[in-house]
Amino acid sequence: MDVTFTIGHKEYTLQAQDGEERLLRRASALLDEEAQKIIEQAGRMPEPRLLLLAGLMLADRHNSMEDRALAAERELARMRQAASGMVASEVQDSMAELAARAEALAQKAEDRS
Numbered sequence: 001m002d003v004t005f006t007i008g009h010k011e012y013t014l015q016a017q018d019g020e021e022r023l024l025r026r027a028s029a030l031l032d033e034e035a036q037k038i039i040e041q042a043g044r045m046p047e048p049r050l051l052l053l054a055g056l057m058l059a060d061r062h063n064s065m066e067d068r069a070l071a072a073e074r075e076l077a078r079m080r081q082a083a084s085g086m087v088a089s090e091v092q093d094s095m096a097e098l099a100a101r102a103e104a105l106a107q108k109a110e111d112r113s
Helices: 021-042 047-112
Strands: 002-007 010-015
Touching: 002 021, 002 047, 021 047
Parallel strands: none
Antiparallel strands: 002 010
């Protein structure tokens, strides 16, 4: 299936396999969005330069999103570790409390005997 889309000031047609049309349209829309920003700032320019700049801008945005995702993953791991430590501490406290109760019950039982 042929898919036609516009990037910047030029129309392109590519052949897409079944199920890939949506992905191609979405990717080309992202590239066109960046190209339009460049055109608004710098005006019309040669197609190769426009595509290069738009691709570089998308790559920069992608890198920034990757950095934020990695930071979020590190924070999640830190929070999980802290929560795990809190749970372990709570379990330890509960075990100590149960041991103290068991001792008290054993003492009462011994005192009654």
